[in-house]
Every structure is written in structure tokens, then in C-alpha cells.
Amino acid sequence: MDITRGVFKMSRLWWLISVILLALLAAFPLYGSAYNVILITAIIMFIVLTVSWAIFSGPTGYVSLATAAFFGVGIYTMAVLGEQLPLLAAVAAGGLISFIIALIVGAITLRLKGIYFIIFTFGLVELIKHLLLYWEVTVTGTRGRFIVLIDNNTIFWVMLGIFTLLMLTSYFIRRSKYGLALRSIGENEEAAAHLGVNVNLVKVFTFGISAFFMGAAGAIMATRWTYVDPYVAFNVLFSFLPVLMAIFGGMGQLYGPVIGAALFAYLEEKLLTVFPEYFMLTFGIILVLFIVYLPDGLVGLIQRLVRRLRRQHANT
Amino acid sequence: MLVSVLNIVINGLLLGGFYAIIAMGLNLQYGVARVLNIAHGEFIMLGAFITWAMYSIFGINPLLSVVIVAPIVFILGFILQRTLFTSLRNKAPSQSAFEGSSMLASFGLLFIIQNVALIIWGGDMRALSFYNFGINLWGAVFAANRLIALIFAVVIGIGFYIFLVRTRIGKAIRAAAQDPATAGLMGVNINLVLALCFGLGAVMAGLAGVFISMCFPIYPVMGLEYLIITLIVVVLGGLGSIPGSFIGGFILGLIGSIVSSWQPSLALAAYYVIFMLLLVVRPKGILGK
Numbered sequence: 001m002d003i004t005r006g007v008f009k010m011s012r013l014w015w016l017i018s019v020i021l022l023a024l025l026a027a028f029p030l031y032g033s034a035y036n037v038i039l040i041t042a043i044i045m046f047i048v049l050t051v052s053w054a055i056f057s058g059p060t061g062y063v064s065l066a067t068a069a070f071f072g073v074g075i076y077t078m079a080v081l082g083e084q085l086p087l088l089a090a091v092a093a094g095g096l097i098s099f100i101i102a103l104i105v106g107a108i109t110l111r112l113k114g115i116y117f118i119i120f121t122f123g124l125v126e127l128i129k130h131l132l133l134y135w136e137v138t139v140t141g142t143r144g145r146f147i148v149l150i151d152n153n154t155i156f157w158v159m160l161g162i163f164t165l166l167m168l169t170s171y172f173i174r175r176s177k178y179g180l181a182l183r184s185i186g187e188n189e190e191a192a193a194h195l196g197v198n199v200n201l202v203k204v205f206t207f208g209i210s211a212f213f214m215g216a217a218g219a220i221m222a223t224r225w226t227y228v229d230p231y232v233a234f235n236v237l238f239s240f241l242p243v244l245m246a247i248f249g250g251m252g253q254l255y256g257p258v259i260g261a262a263l264f265a266y267l268e269e270k271l272l273t274v275f276p277e278y279f280m281l282t283f284g285i286i287l288v289l290f291i292v293y294l295p296d297g298l299v300g301l302i303q304r305l306v307r308r309l310r311r312q313h314a315n316t
Numbered sequence: 317m318l319v320s321v322l323n324i325v326i327n328g329l330l331l332g333g334f335y336a337i338i339a340m341g342l343n344l345q346y347g348v349a350r351v352l353n354i355a356h357g358e359f360i361m362l363g364a365f366i367t368w369a370m371y372s373i374f375g376i377n378p379l380l381s382v383v384i385v386a387p388i389v390f391i392l393g394f395i396l397q398r399t400l401f402t403s404l405r406n407k408a409p410s411q412s413a414f415e416g417s418s419m420l421a422s423f424g425l426l427f428i429i430q431n432v433a434l435i436i437w438g439g440d441m442r443a444l445s446f447y448n449f450g451i452n453l454w455g456a457v458f459a460a461n462r463l464i465a466l467i468f469a470v471v472i473g474i475g476f477y478i479f480l481v482r483t484r485i486g487k488a489i490r491a492a493a494q495d496p497a498t499a500g501l502m503g504v505n506i507n508l509v510l511a512l513c514f515g516l517g518a519v520m521a522g523l524a525g526v527f528i529s530m531c532f533p534i535y536p537v538m539g540l541e542y543l544i545i546t547l548i549v550v551v552l553g554g555l556g557s558i559p560g561s562f563i564g565g566f567i568l569g570l571i572g573s574i575v576s577s578w579q580p581s582l583a584l585a586a587y588y589v590i591f592m593l594l595l596v597v598r599p600k601g602i603l604g605k
Contacts, residue, residue, distance in 0.1 A: 063416060108596055115352055115415060115555070116599055119547045120592070126544055127588035134581050236540065240423065247420065277434045284427025291421045292403055 018167075026160055029153040039269055041156045041224070044163050045217050046245060046265035050257040052213035053242040055170050056206045058251040059182040062114060066105070066121035068238035069128050070098040070211040074218025075225075075233040076132065079145040082223070087150060091158060091219045098215025099208045106204035122239070129234035136230065144229030147222050158220045166213045167254075173206070174254060182206060241268075244287050250297020259298055319455045324577050325570065326453060330462040332569020333469030334524055338542060339549035339561035340473060341520030347556035348493045348513040350411065351401055351418040355425035356546060357539025359389050359518045362429065363525020364534040365437055368444055378446045378530050379464070385522045393518030396425070397511040426539070433536040446530040465527035472523060473562045476516075480558065489513055493556070548591045554604025564602060 029037050049067055057064050074094035081090045109120045136142050173179045181202050184192040193199045222228060242261070249260020264283075271279045294301055342356045363385045370376040370384060401418050408414035447461040480486040491499040492509045500506040528534065528542075545568070553564025568587065575586040594601070 061412075061416065063419070108592070112595060112599055114412060115346075115419075116551065116595060118352070118419065119551060120595055122547065123544060123588050123591055127585060127592070130582070130585040130588070134579075134585060137581060243420065243423070277431045280427050281431035281435070284424040284431065287424035287427065288400065288421050291417055291424065292400065292407075295407075295417065 022160075022164060026157065029156055034152060037152050037156050038224075039266075041152070041159050042269050043262055043265040044156075044159045045221055046241065046268070047258050047261040048159070048163050048166055048213055048217045049238065050242040050245040050249070050261035051166055051170055052210040052217075054246045054251055054257040055166075055173060055213075056203075056210040057243075058246065058257075059179065059186045060203060060206070061186040062110070062203070063118050063243065064121045064207070064210075065118060065236075065239040065243070066102075066124045066211075067214055067242050068234055068236050069121070069125040070102060070214035071218040071221075071238050072125070072128065072230075072234035073098045073101060074215035074220075075222040075228055076145075077215070078219040078222035079147050079228055079233075082148045087154070087158070087223075091162075091216050094219025094222075095212040095216035098218075099212040102208040102211030103204055106207040107200075110200060110203045110207065122236075125234050125236055125239055129230045132230040132234075144227060144232075146227055147225065149226060150223040152224070155220055155224055159217065162213060162216050162220065167258075169209065169213075170254060173209075178202070244283065246297075247287065247290055247295075248297055250294075250299030250301075252296055252303075253299045256297055256299035263298075320577075322454060324573050326458060327576075328570035328573030329566060330458070330466050330569070331572055332566035333466040334528060334565075335545060335549050335569050336562045336565025337469045337472050337520045338524045338546045339553065339565050340476065340558055341517040341524070342546050343517075343550050343553070343556065343558055343561040344513050344520070345517035346550070347558065348489055349397060349401065349510045349517075350405075350415055351397075351422060351514065352415065353425075353514075353517070354419060354422040354543065355429060355539075356422075356517070356521050357541070357543035358426055358429035358433075359393070359521035359539075360525040360528060360542050361433060361534070361536060361539040362389060362392075363522035364529035364538070365433060365525075365536070366522075367526045367529045368442055368534060369437075371444060371446070378444065378526060382523060382526055385526050386519050389518040389522035390515040392515075394511045394515035397514035398507070400425075401514070402507060402510070430536060430539060437536055439536060441533045441535045443533045444529050459531065461527075461530040465531060468523070468527060472520065476520075477559065477562070485509075485512070545587065548587050550601075551591060551599070552594060552601055554601030557601065557603040560601055560603030567602075 025040075028040065032040075049071065053064065053067055056062065074091075074097075077094035077097050078090050081093055085093060105121075105124060109117055112120065136144070173182070181192065181197045184195065184197060185199055185203060189199055218233075222233075225232065241264075245261040245264045246257045247260070248264055249258065250256035268279070290297060296303075338356070338360060341359075342353060345351050345353045345356070366385050366388065367378050367381040370381045371378055376384070400421060404417050404421060405414050408417060447459070447464060449460050450457040451460050451463060480490060488499065488504045488509050489512070491502065491504055492506055492513075496506050496510075499509075524542075549564045549568050550561055552568060553560030553562070568590075571586060571590065572583045576583045598604075
């Protein structure tokens with residue numbers, strides 16, 4: 001009884017801290033510099049991509065490399081519909097179209113064994129890129145599109161809104177029966193099916209939800225780039241980076257991918273333009289080291305340190 | 317008409333030769349060592365750039381660099397399997413956990429190898445165009461280097477198959493592919509066999525790189541492009557089936573050549589469409605078990 005009350009108090013404290021942090025962030029354009037607003041928007045974008053990747057791939061263990069595909073679909077939706085629809089509607093449209101594509105793709109592929117799924121999602125990015133390229137060259141006769149400009153503060157707030165919605169979704173999925181079903185699929189899919197979990201439905205729907213947020217993030221980010229073509233929109237790096245960031249942070253806890261993405265995205269924004277090769281090289285080395293020595297990521301490392309400190313504390 | 321059909325077929329076979337050896341290498345690594353090596357394309361790139369460097373610095377004939385490239389990439393692959401992938405294999409609680417973690421680790425390798433190459437050689441495109449004179453085949457004209465590459469690909473493919481079927485080590489490799497634990501109990505040095513397979517897989521990619529450097533422009537980030545095609549070939553032929561990869565390579569080369577002759581920009585898209593249909597209808601591939 002005592003313990004549960006403690007946990008309850010703890011989680012209330014977390015809620016309070018989260019809301020205060022979020023309010024501080026939301027007010028940031030009022031006191032921060034224009035450059036930092038753009039920087040933080042990019043960091044939040046990576047957090048959104050990483051957390052939405054982890055919603056599906058974290059518990060189920062199906063490694064999806066389709067992030068760039070859904071992100072790109074969002075970008076292109078904004079490019080096509082940005083002038084006709086109000087901003088928020090276009091962002092939602094980007095998310096919805098990604099959601100629908102994910103449902104179709106998921107229904108086809110999620111019955112496949114893990115490794116086929118990885119290969120398939122990897123190819124999906126290139127498939128959509130080449131079909132769009134073909135469409136643009138032969139049907140519409142264009143190469144790339146211009147996008148309506150929107151001021152940086154609005155982009156920031158919309159991105160923050162997507163982030164908030166995503167964190168709430170992620171939190172409730174983890175806490176619900178639905179999240180339990182997802183984890184049971186990751187542990188042992190056949191056993192989960194025998195226990196009465198509608199395995200395919202849960203997988204496909206979660207895949208769709210994660211794609212929704214990737215698409216929405218793509219749609220709002222598109223307004224910052226002013227010009228896109230299929231090569232810009234469907235960059236496979238956006239498939240790889242969320243995986244690396246999630247592993248770096250650790251997927252055992254909700255905040256793992258957030259920390260991993262925030263740290264890495266900050267470094268990326270600061271270093272990628274100055275030393276791209278050395279940055280990506282370090283990236284690869286860190287990834288390999290983490291997989292071999294710290295498979296639970298930074299969060300696992302922190303938990304291990306905390307446990308050791310507690311034990312020392314108990315001993316003295 | 318006949319000449320243009322012949323043209324398309326021979327072009328497809330020439331392209332298919334590259335795909336076949338690259339895919340056999342990847343399939344050897346996945347089928348035996350259970351590592352879906354995303355960095356496979358980087359070994360192609362290494363092979364191509366070592367050949368280019370040997371030619372432009374020492375003037376070594378690209379065909380001779382086969383002898384230089386093969387041991388270098390073999391040792392690299394061998395060491396990677398002995399250190400990185402063996403330690404992951406020992407730590408993994410299950411086979412599928414190992415497949416996941418080793419694939420992610422090979423991602424890391426992709427970034428490492430690619431960016432080391434970018435630091436050394438820069439991002440420019442380079443072309444070696446070696447033996448680039450025409451050969452007339454029944455009215456259709458082909459570059460000599462492509463024909464040499466095709467002959468080598470067929471020789472390597474068949475030679476490797478004979479090695480698997482006829483030698484003792486080949487038998488050990490096949491046993492390890494079926495059931496590593498039991499093969500170990502029967503006295504097969506399993507760690508050695510896995511490392512050997514990984515090294516040989518890397519050699520196939522490296523040799524493909526040698527021939528690619530003779531025929532096509534090369535650049536440090538070329539690996540990913542070849543990797544995607546390779547993955548399609550491997551699934552087409554059957555994951556784990558070496559003869560399947562060999563045949564699948566030629567089939568995909570032919571398809572690519574046919575589609576290119578009609579709509580060049582759609583060749584890659586056609587690969588994916590076939591790939592998706594295949595995954596839906598028959599994910600095991602042509603010769604999969």
C-alpha cells in the first residue's frame with residue numbers, strides 16, 4: 001500500500017515536472033534567439049521520429065527502416081496540399097496519408113518474419129522515391145516543388161504540439177492493455193496469439209500510429225525547406241538515424257529515446273555541417289560499441305549506476 | 317529486331333553477373349553466419365577503390381588487383397566475424413535476437429567504412445574505364461570489360477559451388493548452415509567455419525567491386541545502392557540458398573535490362589514492384605526451403 005502510494009506520488013511529480021518543462025519550452029520563442037528556435041525545432045523533430053519509431057519497433061522487436069518513407073510522404077503532402085489547405089489541416093493530412101500507407105504496407109508485410117520485414121521497409125523508401133521521380137518527370141513534367149514559407153515560431157509550436165501528442169500517446173500505449181499486448185508480441189508472437197491477442201491487428205495499427213507522427217513531422221518540417229524534390233524528401237538517413245538514436249538512448253524506458261535523440265540531434269545540428277565525415281564515423285563507432293557493450297543504451301547505463309550507488313549507500 | 321533483343325538479353329546477363337556474385341556473398345553470410353550484413357555494399361566499394369588506387373598510383377592492371385583485394389577483404393571479414401559478431405552471438409539470448417543485433421551492428425560498420433573511405437578518398441565520382449573497347453557479338457556491340465566481368469562472375473559462382481559440394485570445408489560449411497550446434501558436436505570448428513564464411517562473403521563483394529570499378533563510375537557512397545539490389549536478389553533467389561542467389565542475380569539483371577530498354581528511369585522501381593509481389597506471394601523465393 002505504502003509503495004503504491006509512493007509510486008503514485010512519484011508519477012504525479014513527473015507529470016508536474018513535464019508540464020512545467022513543456023510550458024517553458026512553449027514559451028521559448030518569446031525569450032530565445034531565432035537561431036535557437038530553429039535548432040530546437042530540429043531537435044524536437046528527431047525526438048518525434050525516434051519516439052514514434054520506438055512506439056512500434058521498441059516493444060515488438062520488428063526493426064522498421066521505413067521512417068524516411070513516412071517522413072517523406074508527409075513532406076510531399078505539404079508540398080502538394082500546402083497551398084490549398086490551412087497549415088494544421090495539411091499537417092494532419094500528411095499524418096493521415098502516412099497512416100493509411102502504413103496500414104496497407106503493414107497488412108502486407110507484418111505477417112513476414114522479422115528479417116524480411118526489415119528488407120521490405122528498407123526498399124519502401126526507395127520505391128516511393130523512384131515512383132515519385134518517375135511521376136514528376138513523365139507526368140507532371142516537373143522536378144521538385146516549392147513550398148509556402150511559414151514563420152519559424154509557428155513551425156516550432158506545431159512541432160511541439162506533435163511532440164506533446166506523441167508523448168501522451170506513447171505513455172498511454174505503454175500503460176494500457178494494448179501496450180502489454182505489444183510487448184507480448186515482442187516476447188513470443190505465437191504465445192501472444194494463443195493468449196487471444198489479435199496479433200496482426202495490433203501490429204498493423206501500431207505501425208500506422210507511428211507512421212502518423214512521422215508523416216505529421218515531415219509535413220511541418222517541409223515548410224522550413226522551401227524547396228523539395230524526391231531526393232531531398234526520401235533520404236534514407238532519416239530511416240537510420242532514429243534507430244541509432246533510440247539504441248543510443250535505450251528503449252527500456254519512455255524517456256530513453258527522448259534523451260538519445262535530443263543528445264544526438266544536438267550534436268548533429270552542431271557538428272554535421274562542420275565535420276560531416278568524422279561525425280558520421282563517430283556515429284558508427286558509438287553504435288557498434290553500444291550494441292556490444294551497452295545494449296540497453298544510456299538509460300540502462302544510468303539505471304546500472306543508480307543501482308550501484310544505492311547498494312553502496314546501503315552498505316555504509 | 318533480333319539484334320536489339322540480343323542486345324537486351326546480353327546486357328541483362330552482363331548486369332546479372334555482378335548481381336549474382338554480390339548476392340551469393342551476402343547469402344553466404346546470412347545463410348551460415350546469420351548476419352544480415354548491411355555493410356556488404358561497403359566491401360564492394362572497398363574492392364572498387366583499392367583497385368582504383370592500385371591502378372592510379374602504381375599502375376597495376378585492375379585484373380591483377382583481384383589478387384590484392386581478395387586477401388584484404390577476406391582478412392577484414394574474418395576478423396569482424398571473430399571479434400564483433402562472435403561476441404554478439406555469445407551474448408544473444410536467442411537466434412532472432414542475434415539476427416537483430418548483428419544487423420544493427422553491421423549498420424554501424426556501414427557508417428564506419430563509408431566515412432573512412434570519404435575521409436581518405438573524398439566524395440568525388442571516379443571512373444577507371446579499363447578495357448573499354450567494343451566487341452562485336454552477332455551484330456550487337458559490347459564493352460570488353462563487361463564481358464570479362466561476366467566470365468569471372470560465372471567462374472567464381474561455379475567454382476564456389478563446386479567448393480561447397482566437393483570439399484571437406486564445403487561440407488562443414490553446409491553442415492553449419494543447417495544446424496550450427498549439431499555441426500559443432502560432430503567436430504566442426506564452428507567459429508572457424510563462420511569466420512571463413514563471412515570472409516568469403518566479403519571476398520565476393522570485394523571481387524565484384526574490382527569488376528564494377530572497370531565498368532562503372534565509382535564513389536564512396538555507392539555501397540548502399542548495390543546493397544538494396546542485392547537484398548532484392550537474395551530474397552528473389554531464396555534467403556539462405558546460394559544457387560538461388562546465382563540464378564536470381566541473372567533473372568534480376570535481365571528484368572532490369574528489359575525495363576531499362578523501355579523506360580530507363582523505371583528500372584529500380586520495377587525491382588521493388590517485383591520484390592513486393594514476391595514477398596506477398598512467395599517470400600521464400602525461387603529456391604528457398
